[in-house]
Amino acid sequence: MPIAGPNENGRRSPVFLVGAERSGSTMMRLMLSHHPDIAFAGESDFIVDAITPEGRFMKREAFLRMLSLDRVFGNRKLNIAQGLNFVGLANDFLDQIAATKGNPAVVGMTIHRHYDRLLHLWPDARFIHLVRDGRDVALSTIPMGWAGNMxxxxxxxxxxEENWHALSERLPDDRFITVKYENVARDAEYELRRVTDFLGLTFGPEMLRYSESSTYSSPHGDSVGKWRKADPKDLSAAEFRGARWLLQxxxxxxxTVKAPSIFRRAMFRIQDRIVIANYRxxxxxxxxxxxxxxxxRFGSKKQHARIVRAQNQIIDRHLK
Structure with a gap:
């Protein structure tokens, strides 16, 4: 596939790495970023959070208020240009990302939710869908404090995965590629060659050397299949909930998957709330x-903002 050129507005169509959190997106983004012709940013969900499902965009003032409390954006060191509305700012952020590599052939961001909303802003965007076994993802969310059980x-x-399915149904085959985390862990070079071919680029061996300049190690098989050691009842319930997308x-x-009883579902909900509350x-x-x-629930916007900023500072101190 040839490299996509500028669209009718004179802008390059972006590429988005999409998939659930804890699916290996940081590893994949680092691999992409180490290619000399790719500039790729990390998590940028603040973009889709400013777009409604119907495609309405936040006003500039509201968007800036949201960004002022967004921990990820605060660490991104992106400049906010004067006089631009949301659409202008989003495209300017892409330009700033591209400028870090001297206007490379490919520029993109990582998005973890509401992928379909991106088409309201960039209708010609391309996508790298990264998927990992949902059972391993489920286990991985628990130590992060995002879930109390599988x-x-x-x-x-x-x-x-539901959001990805809805989006992929609207895309022609040459606008997306799916990469499985397990395949990357098994043979990273082969999968990266698939990705670079999709992007219209030549594979760069430096993509495999990202661990030399980051705190993230190279992918390995030990991170695959940890769900097999999970409690059988927890595993069965998780497989029931995710069966369609696991098989797909x-x-x-x-x-054989079996629906958990009403009582067990209630226990899962209680456990989830207790574990998350204790973690926080x-x-x-x-x-x-x-x-x-x-x-x-009861505080002012100013009080809420103070709490969020204090929490963001603590999260930053504990980041890898």
């Missing part, structure tokens, strides 16, 4: 955790 964790993965992505089920209390401290609970 039942909740795999729901996050299912949401991402080529992941075989461990056995330990991470942010009891005082800040309690304030976040109170001010999220």
């Amino acid at each position: 039942w909740r964790g795999i729901r996050l993965w299912v949401d991402a 992505n080529g992941y075989l089920l461990s056995g 209390r330990k991470k942010f401290g009891t005082k800040l955790w309690l304030e976040s609970l109170i001010y999220s």
Whole structure:
């Protein structure tokens, strides 16, 4: 496939790396970024958060207020140009990302949710869909404090896959490629050659050397199949919830799936809330955790903003 040139507005069509969080997107983004002709940014969900499902864009003032509390954007070091509306700012962010590589052939971002909304902004965008076994993703969300069990964790993965399915149905085959995390862990060079061919580029061996200049190690088989050690009842429930998308992505089920009882579902919900609450209390401290609970419901916007900024500072200190 040839490299896509500028569109009718004189801009290059962007490429988006999409997939559920904990699917290996940071690893893949680092690999892409190490190609001399690719400039690729990390998580940029603040873009899709400013677009409604119907395709309406945030006003500039509201977008800037949102960005002021967005931890990821705050660490991105992107400049906010004067006088541009949301569409102008989003395209300017792409230009700034491209400028880090001297206007390369490919520029893109990583997005973890609401991928379909990107077409409202960039109708000619291309996509790299990264998918990992939802059971491993589910297990991986628990230590992050995003879920209290596999039942909740795999729901996050299912949401991402449902959104991808809705988007991919609207795309011609030459506008997207699906890459499985497990295949990257097994043979990274082969998968990267597939990706660079899709992008119209030649494979660059430096893509495999990203670990030399980052804190992320090279992919390995130890990160694949950890779900096999999960509690059988938890695993069965997670497979029931994610069965359609596991099978559709080529992941075989461990056995006959069975819907958890109403009682067990209620227990999963209670466990989920308790585990997440304990995680946040330990991470942010009891005082800040309690304030976040109170001010999220009854506090002013100023109080809420103060809590978010304090939490962001703590998260940044604990980042890898």
